[in-house]
Amino acid sequence: MLNRRHFLSLSSLLLLPVSRVVEALVPNHQLLNITLKSEKKKWFSNYSPIILWGSDVEKIILKQHENVQIEVKNELSDATSLHWHGMRVKNNMDGVSGLTQAPIAIGSSFTYNITAQDAGTFWAHSHHNTYQQLAMGLYFPLIVKEEEEYKVDQDLLLVIDDWRINEHRQLDLESLGDFSEWAHGGRKGNIITVNREIEQSYLCKVGQRIRLRLLNAANSRIMTLQLPVLPTWILAKDGQPLTVPIKLDKAITIGPAERYDLIIDVTSSAGNYPIYEVSTTQNIQVATLNVISGKDIVPSSSSPSALPENPLAKLDFDQISHSTKLLMEGGAMGSLRQAKYQGEVLSVNELVKNKKIWSFNGTAGIDDKPLLSAKSGEMIEIEIINNTRWPHVMHMHGHHFKADSEHYPKGIWHDTLLLLAKEEATIVFRAGDVGKWLLHCHMIEHQASGMVTWIEVT
Ligand code: C2O
Ligand code: CU
DSSP, X not given: XXXXXXXXXXXXXXXXXXXXXXXOOSOSSEEEEEEEEEEEEOOSTTSOOEEEEEESOSEEEEETTOEEEEEEEEOSSSOBOEEEETOOOOXXXXXXXXXXXXXXXXXXXXXXXXXOOSOEEEXXXXXXXXXXXXXXXXXXXXXXXXXXXXXXXXXXXXXXXXXXXXXXXXXXXXXTTOHHHHHTTOOOOSEEEETTBSSEEEEEETTOEEEEEEEEOXXXXXXXXXXXXXXXXXXXXXXXXXXXXXXXXXXXXXXXXXXXXEEEEOOSOSEEEEXXXXXXXXXXXXXXXXXXXXXXXXXXXOOOOOOOOOOOOOOOTXXXXXXXXXXXXESTTOOOOEEEETTEXXXXXXXXXXXXXXXXXXXXXXXXXXXXXXXXXXXXXXXXXXXXXXXXXXXXXXXXXXXXXXXXXXTOEESEEEEOTTOEEEEEEEOOSSEEEEEEXXXXXXXXXXXXXXXXXX
């Protein structure tokens, strides 16, 4: 990690915020236009602006049940596609280049037809050359509002990302694809931003109840956030409400692509309350709640009510139709000797020549055969065995699942699940819409170097 103090002292230029929130105000069949393009950010004074990849929107806000056409124009210098992470969209709208759509060529457009089935916190990100495009910033958050407003005094969104910056204070593109990082814990940045800015602070008032939406947009950094000591509850995870909000009293760990909606009651006195990222030995201040005196009433702090349930299909644990194992192997200090790659069994040396070092059930990279094939509506159980020395974050496209993991509150829904080194977890879900749904590690360098499979729903 570069010395953050040093970076912070350089970032004295504050830019006036320009609103780029695209909100579909007229329900149904509205057309939204998004242009993917590079963007300049003045993060460091005395240096040229840093150039990121992004779009002309900061975030998209939809209402639950709303249907929108989102025309995405590609003005970048590479083909791309957009995946709507956590959104239950039709398979041909899932945005996986090479599996569910052809990449959007430079200069051309693709229109995504999306219905916001679930209210919650989601995001859209590149799913083409993802290890490059995600590291360069090609993503934006997507919020689906509850049909009936969930009352809070403030609704704050913190999209947290890490970036690899070189000595010219530009994105370090040369190190993209560094294979040693792929075989270890993936690419880590050396600065952290919130909502694509360094050192964000948020004005709050004593007595307010705040909904805080957290999204980890990093390629591979598992973040642990130390929040201010205030009454805090987990309201939702990966866009799905908890049936009963659970009190959070320690720091919260968020794997790449995971989201948490929290409720924080500002019962403290006025002052600055920092949020730190503490996953490394350095405690990095990523944001500050700047609390000023406000409501005269004594702040009460009763448990928040749950969000209304989303219309997910109920699970039936006694009616499992498909039960499959997914054995994860490979990586540094692992025991992988060989794996199938593009139909051929290769030794580790040959795999490495193809930039593959991880396998699922003995196969590195995507296979033409699915991990399993199920009929829509059938119950599926996948026992994931992480037989590696590394943590992984498994993401199932188009579906939310439940898992027997010990690090999470019991019985909650996920679309992305953190598994520690050598950990095992069983995920259970009901096959959704027909199509090919990707299942992969969201430490994106691991996906690129082998950890990807798919399930077929017929
Ligand atoms: Cu958020 Cu296949 O990814
Ligand atoms: Cu992984």
